[in-house]
Amino acid sequence: MNLFYNPTGVGDVAFVQLEVVEGPYEYEKTNDIVTIKKDDQVVGFNIFNAAQSLDIQGTGHIKLTDDLLSKIQSAVKNAGIDTKLEVDLTPKFVVGYVQEKEKHPNADKLSVCKIDVGTEVLQIVCGAPNIEQGQKVVVAKVGAVMPSGMIIKDAELRGVPSSGMVCSMKELNLPNAPQEKGIMVLEDSYQVGQAFFEE
Template sequence: MLITSYNPSELGDTLITILRPDTATQTIETHANVTRISDADSGETLGYNFFDVSKTLGDLDANGQVHLTAEQVEQLNNLLKTNDFEPELVLDTDPKFVVGYVESAEAHPKSDHLQITKTNVGLEQPLQIVSGSPNMQANILVVVAKVGAMMPSGLIIWPGELRGVESDGMIVSGRELRLPNAPQRPGALILPADYQPVGAAFDFKRAQTLFTA
């Protein structure tokens, strides 16, 4: 997993890279302009902060999530090696927002508003996703934020559990995707039946006209 973000107005010329979810206890180690954050118990890397990153990658025309190229990942790995860190960044090109088909939706045994869905996103097995959308039902086409997705709000989707039931992803609304004129109320974005193939990367550009004023 490799999630990267760049917010110069808030953090200056710093690239944030995230490899794993935060843990309760962490260790911070800084060499020159690179900081490694790791799990204090397992030693696994949680992420890196690259300061003055434009000196390595050049100007980044971004404000939010950054989708790095293979060359940029290699440049960052070289910087890690130069600073005595493991060059462990791996390019992740798997689309994180995809079209899904809800095969089934069943009531959560411990909730009066949650539903447990089996949602096909083009993999061998459907994903189990717990949803609180009031319009959730079987046989609809939706947008799924897979594990590793960064929402426009900055929220990162990790494997989770809702009321004791595992959930691997999130079925999202137009409001959560910040699509123009999306209804400002809870409810999954239900796509037209032939909008895009199941498993395809969600087309954000096309989606700009999904809602009318």
């Protein structure tokens, strides 16, 4: 789930994204809430007059907390909409350990990696020339919002499933990021599964 809020640019509307799907969408307005559906599945809400019910701090991509999630759920319920929000609030940018690296069967410049992120082992297709087995790296898990605004989704790259992205300093918008291609390799002191950012 992602929450976006820009009162100066768009007005007092909170944009709640539950699923990342392509349109066209159907819209249903109930009081101050527009429910956004795709093939009868609820994929998001636009909550008007958001400042009255949500107490959002900041603008842009808003960090979700238990308190804010509870307020969004109450706003949806108070509008008479029967949708239970199932949300994973665990960190989306975490330290991963590259357990395995194999050549992609259908692409010379891609690697298929098995990366331990603490709670699970993800298969991630990576195009960085410097990724190697045994490294600690920064992983953007599915649902992460990159500084560019891109949302990480489950994907299939040249026929191989990939769940997440191994990040470079440039992609993370870190200062003094090198211009050459390559993922960010972390020091060994980082713990596998720990949050990379204070999210």
